Structure formats: C-alpha cells, structure tokens
Amino acid sequence: MLNKWLKQVLTPRTQAAGQKAGTPSQSLPVNKNLLVSMELLRSKLGRSPDFVMRGFTSSKGDSPYPVLAVCYVDGLVDHMQLTELIEAAARTAENSLQNGREPSGGEPDEGELDEGKPDGGESVAEQLARSLPSADLQKKATLDDVIASVLSGSVVFLADNTSYALSVSIPGGLRRSVEEPTSQSVIRGPKEGFTEExxxxxxxxxxxxxxxxxxxxxxxxxxxxxxxxxxxxxxxxxxxxxxxxxxxxxxxxxxxxxxxxxxxxxxxxxxxxxxxxxxxxxxxxxxxxxxxxxxxxxxxxxxxxxxxxxxxTFFKFFQSSEDYYQRYDLATFLRVLRIMTFLVALLLPSLYIAITTFQQEILPMTMLITLAAQREGTPLPALLEAFIMELTFEVIREAGVRMPRIIGPAISIVGALVIGQAAVQAGLVSGTMVIVVSFTAIANFVIPSIDMAAAVRLMRFTLMILAGTLGLFGILAGMIPIIVHLVSLRSFGVDYYAPYAPFHKSNMKDMMIRVPIWAMKTRPDQIAGKNRTRQAPYQYPPVEETLLGSSSQGGQEEPS
Amino acid sequence: MKRITLLLLVMAVMVLSAGCGSRRELNELGLVIATGVDGSKGNYRITSQMIIPSALYSGSGGASGTGSQTGVFVFTSEGHTVKEALDRSVLKNSRRLYFSHNNIFVIGKETADDGIYELIDSFLRNLEARETVKVLVAESSAKEILEMLMPPEKLPGKALDDLLNKEEKVESVYKAVTVHEIAYMLSSEANAVSIPEIRMEGSEEEDLKTSEAFKRTAPRANLILSGLSLFRGEKRVGSLNEQQSLGVSWLMNQVKHQTLSFDGSREEMSSFVIDSAKVKVTPVKGEEGYILKVRAKANGGLRESNSMDDITDPKGIKLMETEIEREITQIIQEGWAGLQQQKVDVLGLADKIYRRNPKEWRSIQPQWNEQFAKMKLDIQVKVSIKRTGLFGESFRKLQNKLHGEE
Structure with a gap:
C-alpha cells in the first residue's frame, strides 16, 4: 500500500503535463469597439471595486461616448506616475478628432471605421503611444493579456477602433523597504536583505x-x-x-x-x-x-x-557569508565549531541515554557517581526522561515562535523556571538531563541553515529511540544509514558529500578550513564549470619593503 | 510491498523487544569500588565496598553530601567459588553489583597463603571485572582493610588507588601491580610475583569504621603500605620489609623519583632526590653458576645538606656522589638478599635466561631456585648530582666557619 502510494506520488511530472491546473478561459481579442471591451473587462474582473476604469471623450467631436479608456488596479500602481500617464491620456483624448461610438453590440462596420479615422492621420492609439511618458510600453492583443498586466501592476489604455491595448508597467503601492535580514544576521557585512518584490x-x-x-x-x-x-x-x-x-x-x-x-x-x-x-x-x-x-x-x-x-553540497550548509567577512583563522575555527555542534545537536541526547543505561563502564568514576547520585529517586527511565524533556523544549520553542510578542516574558519564565528548575527540584528529572537537553537545543541554533537544523531536529528523536533500545550499538546502527544516505545524495548532478566523498583535494581550502582570501585562487570545481580561475596567483599583500622597518630583513614571504 | 512490511515489522520488534534486557538504569546499580577476598578454596568470603552516591552528592545541590554519612557501604557474602560468593550478595543487597569501576582488589592473608589462581581466572573470564584492577595483599583479612575509612577521602577504595599511584610516582618503594600483570608474571618462566602489602596501623580500629573518622583530627588508626608479599606459583611464600622492598624496586627498574638519605664522610646525613634512574639487570654466566650484573644510573639534586665537604668544588661533589652510590649499592644488596632468602625470582631473571638461551634454560630449570639463591651480585652504580639547590655549602659548614667549630 505504501509502495503504491509512493509510486503514485513519485510519478514523473512530465506524464501529467498535458492537463492544465486550474481553469484557463478562452482568450478573447481586444474588441475594436471600446465600450464592448470595457464592459468585457469589467465583467471578467467581477466588477471588483479596486479595478478602476475611466473613459475619456473627445472635446472636438460631439459624441458622449469615450474614445480612450484607462484601467488599473488601485493599490498596485504608483500614483505619481499614474497621474502623469492619465494627464497624457486625457490630453490625447481631448485633442483627438475622433468620435466615440455607441456600443453597437456587434462588429464595427467598415463605413464607421473609415469615418472615425481622420484622413491618413494617426489613430488615437498611435497618438497616445507617442505621447505616453514611458519607455516600457507594451501592446496587448487579447483581453487575457490585458487582465494579466493590469493585475501585475500595469496601467492599460484602450482606444476605440483599435485591436490592441497599450500597457505601461508602473508597479507601486505599499511595500516593504530593504531592511536587515531577520533570519541571517551578521556582525560585519552588508545589512541589506531581500524584500518581497x-x-x-x-x-x-x-x-x-x-x-x-x-x-x-x-x-x-x-x-x-x-x-x-x-x-x-x-x-x-x-x-x-x-x-x-x-x-x-x-x-x-x-x-x-x-x-x-x-x-x-x-x-x-x-x-x-x-x-x-x-x-x-x-x-x-x-x-x-x-x-x-x-x-x-x-x-x-x-x-x-x-x-x-x-x-x-552538505558542507555549504555550515558556511555563513560572514565567514568571508572575518579573519580567516576565526572563520576556520567557527566552521570546525559548527560541524562539532552539528554532531552534538544530533548525538548528545542519544549518547547520554546509551552511556547511562548501557555502557556505564566508559564513564570516569567520579562522573558516574555524580550522575548516579542525580538519578537516585528519579521516576522515569533515562530514555523516557530525555524524550519528555526534548518534546517539552520543542513545545516551548514552537510556542515562542507562534505566540504574540507581548506574552514572550511569560513563556520564558514558565519555560526556564517551572520546567527547568522546578522539575529538577521536584526530582522528576535529573539536573544533567536538563543540561543535556538545553545544550542540545542551543547547539541546534549554531547550524547556520534552518533547513539543516530541522533535519537534525527530527533525526535526533530516531537516534534517541535506537540508543534507548540498543545502546551505543543502536547509535552506530542509526549513523551508518545516515552517512550512506548523505554520500549517495546528489544535488543537480553534484555529489552532496563532496569534496570529502568523493575526495577533491583542491576544494579543501574552503571547506573545514577557510584559507585567506588571497590564497583562494580557484573556484570549487564540483560546482563551477570550466571557468575555474577566481583570481591571479600570489595575491599575498605586496607590502613595500621600505615600509617593513629597519629591524626586519629579507623580502616578503611568498606563499608556496 | 512485502519488503517494506517486513522492514517495518523488524523495526517494531527491534524497538519493542531487543536490548531492553541488558538495560540498566544508573540508580539500579551498586557501584563497587573495592573488593576483597578471604577464606580458602571451596569457601570464599567476598567483601565488597559499594558507593552510596547520594551520600557523596546531594541530588540538586551538587556539593558533597552530609558529613554524618559514610560514602560507602561494605558487606560480605560467602560461596564455594568467587563468582558464587559475589552473586550470593543479592541475598543481602538490593542493588545489582557493578564491577566496571572497581579500583582495588585486596587478597586476605589466608587466601594468599592458600592460592590465587582461581581469583585470577575469575577476573580474566568475566566481562565486567577489569584486569587493570590494582591488587593488594592484606596482612590480616581483606574484610578488615575494606571496612576502614581513609580520611579525608570519602571513598576508601579510590583513596587506596590514589595512594598506590602517588607512592609509585613520589617514592617508588612499592610498585602497584594489576591483575593483568600478576597473570603475566605468573605465567612466565619465573612463575613468581610480588604484590604490595597493606595493614592497619594503630590501636583503635573502630575509629575508622564510622563517620567518626572524619570528626577526629588524628584518628587513632590508619592504613599503611607495609611490605611486599612474594608469591611463587599461586601461593604466598613470604614477605619483605620496607627497606628490602626498596631494593627490589631498584632491581626492577621502577624507581622514578625517590628521596635518599646518605651518610657523609663524618656520618652527617644529607638528602638526595632522584629525578631519574635507570637500572639494567642481566644474569651473566660465570665460572660457577650465574652472576647478576646490575648497572644503575641515577640523576638528581641535593635537597638538604649537613655535609662538611666543599660542594662548591667539583671534587666535593664527586665525593658526595660516591657516598650516594655506596648508599644505593647497599639498598640493592639488601633487597637482593631478601629475595635470595625466599628464593623467589620476582625480577623475571628466568625469562631473561630463557630468552637468551632456551636450551640451557631447560637444563637449569629443575634446580633454578637453588641457582637463584646462590647467584652473586656485580653492582656498579653511577650517580650524578645535577643541581645542588639554591644554596652553596651547607648552612652548618658556614656557621662553623663563622663561629668556629663547637
């Protein structure tokens, strides 16, 4: 059953590509009769109040019917530019010699068409196109195209007697400005983040x-x-x-x-x-x-x-852009630290469970005594205790993300005091377990990528069950499939565990170790194509020898 | 489909059943830090010293527990074999005994005289018991030793372990031996081993059996390392006193650091601290039996001087070095005499001969003990004083110079 379901889910998308999702409607061309087009647009958009449409009549003619119409969605366009465009349109309509027509309900007949067009002169649409103050002017032939551009922040002009519409994209309205990214902040480095636009x-x-x-x-x-x-x-x-x-x-x-x-x-x-x-x-x-x-x-x-x-690749998730904005030695240290905390976040609770319930012999005696003294009188087995505490933390964390900001302090008091301290004092959980769970939680946040941290969060529970039933052997039995899986993964044709498996010596300079910028001559070859050279060789700071001071002798050090 | 179902089933079974049998929570364990054995074959009494964790660390505070409680609990159980005696402990004790952290194994006098092969087998065969446990021989019963507290340490078993370690590093009189080393020595050609002895010193031994021990500034009894038990085969055949043990320690090249007092030319005592010593012992075939060639080298510094010699002069230093050499020679001779008297080859000389010439060894093997007792010594000791400390000539000599000899 599971197999069947998987097969169904995993069927390649190309097979189903024939049928369209949603309900596309038949595309109508822009009607030459302006009033017909206007009415069609209105009804297609369900006479929505934010869809604004206005017709302009010509002053030269005597018809009460418009020769030009403008339409846009309020809130999606920039009002400053809109005013200018509408002014231009109004002027064009004003000066137009053409008359608006009654909605005939059918195709315009040839006679009227000839009559409407000044002899050999420009049509209203052409005049308008010339006078609109915009470089981004597009012609839309069908009503669907018109609607699409109106809905994505364009102003569309319709002219009578013309089989196309003119669209000017002036997206505007309220949007967030460029701000500091909230999910990945740095101390040194650019503070701008992407917006929704x-x-x-x-x-x-x-x-x-x-x-x-x-x-x-x-x-x-x-x-x-x-x-x-x-x-x-x-x-x-x-x-x-x-x-x-x-x-x-x-x-x-x-x-x-x-x-x-x-x-x-x-x-x-x-x-x-x-x-x-x-x-x-x-x-x-x-x-x-x-x-x-x-x-x-x-x-x-x-x-x-x-x-x-x-x-x-796997190790990209442990790199932060700040690694390149800080000194290379600190960046290297931080990268090693992140890998270590990754292992801590993944394994610490399971190691604690395995060692305290199966392999006590590997603990030093004084530590064993301390742990044993704390376990004295705690009611639950270590696995259950760890499980409950881990779940408690996940609950507190989820509550912290979802709750209104004002209630924040209340949650932290309940979390820290009631669940942490009081539970230990009441003898329900051992103090070490609280330390293990809290340190695991903090270690989880050191992983720069939220996605990778989420992967660790889930696998931790599986490993805890294995550790609680089989001890260290169980952890091994869990880690081997994980590593086999990691090594077998690929991302767009690139080996996920590269450059360690398969091993690429030349890519080591920007993995665990971040070499100084001047030594990064090439790009990582597992991702980049043929163009591998990043910079010229020997970019070691070329300090003038006379500035080196009298005490130092000899030339500058050349990296080999 | 089938495979996935099977996989799920295996996982479910694994989680539900497997492993749970060998699970043991920390609070169910009786952590044993020292064991002792008394009695003889067919009737062993095992004494275990078990930690009471809550007495050492109070649950939430983390600091050391209340003073009115002792950190350990000692009990004895009997059985026909060592293992039986151990497992009979469940009749008296609520906890499952756990031996991984056992530090000390004390052999009672009676057992030592009776034989220790069975004890070693029990150690080597069982998974939990470690062969790195240090072994001591009690001058009386093991039970008596294990019932004693060792202020200021809360855990006497751990304290004995520390005592052996420190003694080995600082004075090197006795070398701690482990079960593994004993098994190794006994299975070699020499078939002999020496194990440090421990005994109770003082009168009021009851002082050390309650937490009263921590309330007195000077408990009227204490434990002390007092000699070296010599085993030939599985039985103890005798023991050496402290001075003889020191000589054996030199012969076994175990001196790491030691303070030696030596007589000067005018019988004034000075102290020399050995920082490093190297002793090479080789049995050499002489005209009549074997001769033991001993070559010793020692470096160190002068730490206390009463000498009237001029130690600011190389000649004075040379003189002093000869005096130290004489002292060391004497120590070695004393130890050697002790070994010869008991006819116990704890130095493993038999193996040295065997390795050099196996055929010849086979021929002398039957009368080896007599050969051993007759072996002559050829000692050469080389001492060099590297430092004389922050002071030049001895204060006594300076005073004599200033105020005239009294």
Whole structure:
C-alpha cells in the first residue's frame, strides 16, 4: 500500500503535463469597439471595486461616448506616475478628432471605421503611444493579456477602433523597504536583505554583480498566482548542464499557486523525501552574489524575500557569508565549531541515554557517581526522561515562535523556571538531563541553515529511540544509514558529500578550513564549470619593503 | 510491498523487544569500588565496598553530601567459588553489583597463603571485572582493610588507588601491580610475583569504621603500605620489609623519583632526590653458576645538606656522589638478599635466561631456585648530582666557619 502510494506520488511530472491546473478561459481579442471591451473587462474582473476604469471623450467631436479608456488596479500602481500617464491620456483624448461610438453590440462596420479615422492621420492609439511618458510600453492583443498586466501592476489604455491595448508597467503601492535580514544576521557585512518584490531583489543582485554575464530569466508560474520566478546565473561560470536542468525542472512545474520559495523547492529538489535539504535558501543578496560567483544558480521568487540556491553540497550548509567577512583563522575555527555542534545537536541526547543505561563502564568514576547520585529517586527511565524533556523544549520553542510578542516574558519564565528548575527540584528529572537537553537545543541554533537544523531536529528523536533500545550499538546502527544516505545524495548532478566523498583535494581550502582570501585562487570545481580561475596567483599583500622597518630583513614571504 | 512490511515489522520488534534486557538504569546499580577476598578454596568470603552516591552528592545541590554519612557501604557474602560468593550478595543487597569501576582488589592473608589462581581466572573470564584492577595483599583479612575509612577521602577504595599511584610516582618503594600483570608474571618462566602489602596501623580500629573518622583530627588508626608479599606459583611464600622492598624496586627498574638519605664522610646525613634512574639487570654466566650484573644510573639534586665537604668544588661533589652510590649499592644488596632468602625470582631473571638461551634454560630449570639463591651480585652504580639547590655549602659548614667549630 505504501509502495503504491509512493509510486503514485513519485510519478514523473512530465506524464501529467498535458492537463492544465486550474481553469484557463478562452482568450478573447481586444474588441475594436471600446465600450464592448470595457464592459468585457469589467465583467471578467467581477466588477471588483479596486479595478478602476475611466473613459475619456473627445472635446472636438460631439459624441458622449469615450474614445480612450484607462484601467488599473488601485493599490498596485504608483500614483505619481499614474497621474502623469492619465494627464497624457486625457490630453490625447481631448485633442483627438475622433468620435466615440455607441456600443453597437456587434462588429464595427467598415463605413464607421473609415469615418472615425481622420484622413491618413494617426489613430488615437498611435497618438497616445507617442505621447505616453514611458519607455516600457507594451501592446496587448487579447483581453487575457490585458487582465494579466493590469493585475501585475500595469496601467492599460484602450482606444476605440483599435485591436490592441497599450500597457505601461508602473508597479507601486505599499511595500516593504530593504531592511536587515531577520533570519541571517551578521556582525560585519552588508545589512541589506531581500524584500518581497522581485524587481527590487533582482536589482540588489545586479548592484553587486555589474557584469553583462549575469543572466536572469523570468517566467511566470501558477495559474492563479502568476508568480514571477527568476532564474539567475553567471554565464561562463555556472555549468550549462546545471542551468539547463534548473530550467527544465522549473518549467515542468504545473500548479495553481506559488506563494513562497518552498513551493518551488519541494517541486524541484533531487531527494524530496530525504530529511536533508538539497537546495539552500537565503535572504542575503551578498550570499546570493557569492554563490553565483561559485557557479551556483539562484532562483528568486516574487512575493518572498527568500532566494533558492542550487546545486549545494552538505558542507555549504555550515558556511555563513560572514565567514568571508572575518579573519580567516576565526572563520576556520567557527566552521570546525559548527560541524562539532552539528554532531552534538544530533548525538548528545542519544549518547547520554546509551552511556547511562548501557555502557556505564566508559564513564570516569567520579562522573558516574555524580550522575548516579542525580538519578537516585528519579521516576522515569533515562530514555523516557530525555524524550519528555526534548518534546517539552520543542513545545516551548514552537510556542515562542507562534505566540504574540507581548506574552514572550511569560513563556520564558514558565519555560526556564517551572520546567527547568522546578522539575529538577521536584526530582522528576535529573539536573544533567536538563543540561543535556538545553545544550542540545542551543547547539541546534549554531547550524547556520534552518533547513539543516530541522533535519537534525527530527533525526535526533530516531537516534534517541535506537540508543534507548540498543545502546551505543543502536547509535552506530542509526549513523551508518545516515552517512550512506548523505554520500549517495546528489544535488543537480553534484555529489552532496563532496569534496570529502568523493575526495577533491583542491576544494579543501574552503571547506573545514577557510584559507585567506588571497590564497583562494580557484573556484570549487564540483560546482563551477570550466571557468575555474577566481583570481591571479600570489595575491599575498605586496607590502613595500621600505615600509617593513629597519629591524626586519629579507623580502616578503611568498606563499608556496 | 512485502519488503517494506517486513522492514517495518523488524523495526517494531527491534524497538519493542531487543536490548531492553541488558538495560540498566544508573540508580539500579551498586557501584563497587573495592573488593576483597578471604577464606580458602571451596569457601570464599567476598567483601565488597559499594558507593552510596547520594551520600557523596546531594541530588540538586551538587556539593558533597552530609558529613554524618559514610560514602560507602561494605558487606560480605560467602560461596564455594568467587563468582558464587559475589552473586550470593543479592541475598543481602538490593542493588545489582557493578564491577566496571572497581579500583582495588585486596587478597586476605589466608587466601594468599592458600592460592590465587582461581581469583585470577575469575577476573580474566568475566566481562565486567577489569584486569587493570590494582591488587593488594592484606596482612590480616581483606574484610578488615575494606571496612576502614581513609580520611579525608570519602571513598576508601579510590583513596587506596590514589595512594598506590602517588607512592609509585613520589617514592617508588612499592610498585602497584594489576591483575593483568600478576597473570603475566605468573605465567612466565619465573612463575613468581610480588604484590604490595597493606595493614592497619594503630590501636583503635573502630575509629575508622564510622563517620567518626572524619570528626577526629588524628584518628587513632590508619592504613599503611607495609611490605611486599612474594608469591611463587599461586601461593604466598613470604614477605619483605620496607627497606628490602626498596631494593627490589631498584632491581626492577621502577624507581622514578625517590628521596635518599646518605651518610657523609663524618656520618652527617644529607638528602638526595632522584629525578631519574635507570637500572639494567642481566644474569651473566660465570665460572660457577650465574652472576647478576646490575648497572644503575641515577640523576638528581641535593635537597638538604649537613655535609662538611666543599660542594662548591667539583671534587666535593664527586665525593658526595660516591657516598650516594655506596648508599644505593647497599639498598640493592639488601633487597637482593631478601629475595635470595625466599628464593623467589620476582625480577623475571628466568625469562631473561630463557630468552637468551632456551636450551640451557631447560637444563637449569629443575634446580633454578637453588641457582637463584646462590647467584652473586656485580653492582656498579653511577650517580650524578645535577643541581645542588639554591644554596652553596651547607648552612652548618658556614656557621662553623663563622663561629668556629663547637
């Protein structure tokens, strides 16, 4: 049954690509009769009050019917620009010699058409196109296109007697400004983060990478949301095969909505059922820029400040962009520390359980006595005790994320005092267990990537059960499949556990150890394509010898 | 489909049943830090010293527990074999005895005289008991030794372990031996081993059996390392006193650090502290039997001097070195005499001969003990004084110079 279900879930998307998600309507062309078009648009949008439409009549003619119409969705457009555009439109209509027409209800007949057009002169639409103060002017032939552009923040002008509409994109309205990213903050480094606006985000990256080779391909996904999704990469650094694969996977998405980057992530990642993420996300433009320079591909999604990065390797999740903004020695130390805390977060509770219930002989005697004294009189077995405390922490954490900010202090008091201290004093849990659980919780936050931290959170419980039933052997029995799985994973054709398995010696300089910037001559070759050279060799600071002082002798040190 | 069901079933069974049998929570364990054995074959009495964790650390505070409680609980159980005696303890004790952290194994006098092979087998065969346990021989019964507290330590078993370690490093009179080493020595050609002895010193032994021990500034009894028991085969054949043990320690090249007092030319005592010593012992075939060639080297510094010699002069130093050499030679001779008297080859000389010439060893093996007792010594000791401390000539000599000899 499970097999059947899995098969059903895992069927390749291409088979189902024939049928469209949602309900696309038949596309109508823009009617030459303005009033007909206007009425069609109104009814298509369900006469929504935020859809604004206004007609302009010509003063030269005597018809009460409009020659020009403007429509937009209130709140999606920039009001300053809107005013200018409407002024231009009003002027054009004013000066137009053409008369508006009665809605005839049918196709306009040829006679009227000829009559409406001044002899050999411009039509209203052409005049308007000339006078609109905008560089981004598009012609829309069908009503569906008109609606799509109106809904994505354009002003659309319809002219009588014309079979197309003019659309000017002036997205505006209220949106969040560029702020410091909340999920990945740094001490030293750029403080700007992505916003919900795709164009802003693209500009933030463009500002960091002033190269014509930066490519951004925008497409729209989601029949209802029509979310704009941009695939960004640097031509010449990113591998063509990877870019092509990203394109292919994104294009095969057929859904009604994309509301956040995770919608895309889950649809395109290599191992959708694995607890380990094979796509990374970030809110930081500088992190995206650095990744693009390493040959990764970024996917930006309108409506969310989180960008996706692919392909990734396991150890990328333990790197922070601040590693490159700090001294190399500290950065190296922090990277080793992160790997160690990863292991602590994954294994500490299970090791504690295994050692205190199965392999007590490996504890030093004084420690054993301390632990035994604390366990004296605690009612639950160590496994259950650890399980309850871990779950308690997860509850407190979840409550902390969801609750209103004002209740925050209350939760921390209850969490720290009642559950931590009081439980120990009441003799329900041992003090060491509280230390183990709290340290595990804190260690979990050291992992820079939230996705990787989440993977650890879940696997911890499995390992705890194994440790509680089989001791250290159980931990081994749990770790071996995990490592086998890690090594067998791939992300867009790149080995997930690289550069350790398979081993690449040349990529070690930016893994556990972060060598000084001047020594990073090449890009990591498991991700980048042929263009591997990052900078010229021997970039050791070329200090002038006369400035070295009289005491030092000899030339500068050359790195070998 | 089937495979997945099977996998789920295996996992369920694994979680539900396996492993739980060998699980033991910390609060169910009786942590034993020292054991002792008395009695003879067929009738053993095992004494265990069990830790009371709550007496050492109060549950939440973490500091050491109340003073009115002793940190250990001692009880004895009987049985025909060692293992039986141990397991009969469940009749008296609520906890499952746990021997992984056993530090000290005390052999009572009666058992030592009767034989120790069975004890060693029991140690080597069982998983929990470690062969790295240090062994002591009690001059009386093991039970008596284990019932004593050793202020200021809360855990007497641990204290005995520390005592042996410190003594070995600071004075090197007795070397701690483990069960493993005993098994190794006894199975070698020499078939002999020496084990430190412990005894109670003083009169009021009851003082040390309650927490009263911690309330007196000077308990009227204490435990002391008092000699070396010599085993040939499984039986104890005799023992050496402290001075003889010191000589054996030199012969076994176990001196790491030691303070020696030596007589000067005018019978004034001075102290020399050995920082490093190296002794090479080789049995050499002479005209009549074997001769034991002993080559010793010792470095150290002068720490206390009453000498009238001029130690600011290399000649004076040389003189002093000869005096120390004479002292060491004497110590070694004393130890050697003790061993020869008991005819116990704890130095493993038999193995040295065997390794050099196995055939010849086979021929002298039957009368080895007599050979051993007749062996002559050829000692050469080389001492060098590396430092004389912060002071030059002895204060006594300076005073004599200033105020004239009294």
């Amino acid at each position: 795709l164009s802003t985000n693209m500009a933030l990256i463009r500002r960091k990478l002033k190269t014509p080779d930066l490519r951004m391909e925008v497409r729209q996904i989601g029949t209802y949301t029509q979310t704009r999704v941009a695939v960004a990469y640097i031509q010449g650094i990113a591998q063509d095969s990877v870019v092509e694969e990203v394109r292919r996977r994104i294009d095969s998405i057929n859904t009604d909505s994309i509301l956040e980057s995770n919608y895309i992530e889950e649809m395109i990642q290599d191992a959708p059922l694995s607890p380990f993420p094979t796509i990374m996300n970030t809110e930081r433009p500088d992190a995206v820029a650095a990744s693009l320079l390493d040959g990764q591909v970024a996917v930006l999604i309108d409506g969310t400040p989180f960008a996706l990065l692919m392909p990734v």
